[in-house]
Amino acid sequence: MANDQRPLDPAEERELKALEAGLAGKPVDADLADFAQLACDLKATRPQPNELYAAELDQAVADGFPPDWSAGEARPPRPGRLTRLASRIGFGRQWFAPVTTGLAGLLVVVVAAGIAFSDGQSNSGIDNAANPQTAGGTADLMQTGAGAGAVPESAVVERYSATARSVGEAARTSGITPVVAGSQDREVARSVRITLATPPEDLQETSNRIIEVSDSYNGIVMRSSVSGGEADGEARFSLMIPSAQAEAAVAELSSVADLRSRTQRSLDITAPTLSAQERLRTARARLVSLVTELSEATTTGERQSVGRKINGTRQVISWLTRDLERLERQVSLTPVSVAVETDNKTGSDGGWDISDAIDDAGRLLAVSAGVAVVALAVAIPIGLMVLIALAINRAWLRRSRERALRDE
Amino acid sequence: MIEADRRRAPGVPEFEQLYRDSRDDLYAYVAGLMKNRAAAEDVTALAFERALRKWDRFDPGRGTARGWLFGIARNASLDELRKRRRETELDFDPPDERSHRSGQADDERFEAVSTALSRLPAAEREIVALKFFSGLNNTEIAEATGISPSNVGTRVHRVVTRLRANLEEDSRHGK
Numbered sequence: 001m002a003n004d005q006r007p008l009d010p011a012e013e014r015e016l017k018a019l020e021a022g023l024a025g026k027p028v029d030a031d032l033a034d035f036a037q038l039a040c041d042l043k044a045t046r047p048q049p050n051e052l053y054a055a056e057l058d059q060a061v062a063d064g065f066p067p068d069w070s071a072g073e074a075r076p077p078r079p080g081r082l083t084r085l086a087s088r089i090g091f092g093r094q095w096f097a098p099v100t101t102g103l104a105g106l107l108v109v110v111v112a113a114g115i116a117f118s119d120g121q122s123n124s125g126i127d128n129a130a131n132p133q134t135a136g137g138t139a140d141l142m143q144t145g146a147g148a149g150a151v152p153e154s155a156v157v158e159r160y161s162a163t164a165r166s167v168g169e170a171a172r173t174s175g176i177t178p179v180v181a182g183s184q185d186r187e188v189a190r191s192v193r194i195t196l197a198t199p200p201e202d203l204q205e206t207s208n209r210i211i212e213v214s215d216s217y218n219g220i221v222m223r224s225s226v227s228g229g230e231a232d233g234e235a236r237f238s239l240m241i242p243s244a245q246a247e248a249a250v251a252e253l254s255s256v257a258d259l260r261s262r263t264q265r266s267l268d269i270t271a272p273t274l275s276a277q278e279r280l281r282t283a284r285a286r287l288v289s290l291v292t293e294l295s296e297a298t299t300t301g302e303r304q305s306v307g308r309k310i311n312g313t314r315q316v317i318s319w320l321t322r323d324l325e326r327l328e329r330q331v332s333l334t335p336v337s338v339a340v341e342t343d344n345k346t347g348s349d350g351g352w353d354i355s356d357a358i359d360d361a362g363r364l365l366a367v368s369a370g371v372a373v374v375a376l377a378v379a380i381p382i383g384l385m386v387l388i389a390l391a392i393n394r395a396w397l398r399r400s401r402e403r404a405l406r407d408e
Numbered sequence: 409m410i411e412a413d414r415r416r417a418p419g420v421p422e423f424e425q426l427y428r429d430s431r432d433d434l435y436a437y438v439a440g441l442m443k444n445r446a447a448a449e450d451v452t453a454l455a456f457e458r459a460l461r462k463w464d465r466f467d468p469g470r471g472t473a474r475g476w477l478f479g480i481a482r483n484a485s486l487d488e489l490r491k492r493r494r495e496t497e498l499d500f501d502p503p504d505e506r507s508h509r510s511g512q513a514d515d516e517r518f519e520a521v522s523t524a525l526s527r528l529p530a531a532e533r534e535i536v537a538l539k540f541f542s543g544l545n546n547t548e549i550a551e552a553t554g555i556s557p558s559n560v561g562t563r564v565h566r567v568v569t570r571l572r573a574n575l576e577e578d579s580r581h582g583k
Contacts, residue, residue: 047439401486
């Protein structure tokens, strides 16, 4: 087709014009008469529809091509492109419904799995389903719930049962301060966060009450602060409660004011505890061995060498002891963080007013936006794939049509 | 609204005018390309049916109605050629007797032109059909085929040149 790009020379232009003139029945120069004649001859060979067919087609157009229309012989309804493609690959129409339903179901499962996987990732990848004791141990504190009129948030219980390495990793990455509660067979550290709401004028009284509750359970106030004016005051407490009494203390702290949220996290530290104990035993045994070795040493050099080993082992024993004590503290004491917030809503009659409506509207919009983002995240790749498939199909169709013309 | 009424919604009178102006031209083009009368009838009807169905999407700003219609017919024709090539060889019909009688050329001249025409490749036969059978101008041919208008004239000239060569060759061999 490279010749198509070549412009016609003047002679060829004349010949082309002669053809056009011949088609139009206009006179041409004598030397180009055969071009005009050829145009007429070609026009004369023009195929014509037969009269019966033309009449049927006229009627069909007048009727708007009714579904039962046929030219001459009965013509089955022309299937759609998708149906033709499906039948070409041996995919019958009867399979459309079940297959499309299955694909839709698969899509839902994939999306759900993706969301679940994403949630799992955001929870530090901790999986403790295989730890029934821990699960049972935390179940009681799971039953927190929020008091009447409070805004409940989901209580989060993080349970963990794995190797010492993975436990340590989880403790580092979770960012929580593990504490308390041992069960009979497992060493479980727990932490609790409580958010309370109180009218501004009751902030100080509520703070005092929290201290009282902590004292009544032999708790330790690690840190406390009360700040702000009447409209936006807040108080924060970091408590350490003996794990044996943590459950009761948390229950009482939750009732000091309106409970907004309570979150508990649990960490099974049995494995690192046992590991530390074992390493400590090993280190002590080595120390005994080294002392014996020292008593049997005959030269100054041997004594100095064994002495250095003894010093090193003692240092290891010291580290392991502190580590074990830290783990034991995590089990025996539960850190409880208490935040007391004030706002005008709480100070009002507790009814639903315009600011509540605005807050609710904001939350609703945020949720809607989140849903829209997720929907777009699913729809955009699918849409892009569909568009690409359509573009490929279109290009393929164009090429195959041109090929049909070329190969004919 | 019944199906027929829905299909004949706004703009149908204009379509019917297009149909009246183009029916024989379109059939001539399709038949010239397909070289099979039955196939040409099917494809012509199918092209008009598709055009009616898409008529509300036709945008006059993007080209002429005839160019648009012939583009639809071209796609339908090529789809039919593809299908028949897969399924069975297309049987070519002899030249139309009606058109024979309607032309000015004598029988011998008619046969010679028809024979030379049938020896052209389909792509060139298509240009002849669009230009000489259907009477489309270069712009309409460009719209129907997707080639540039400036190239249409070049192609027409090239096809005619080849056709004349075929005629001369046939003449020398006494066909």
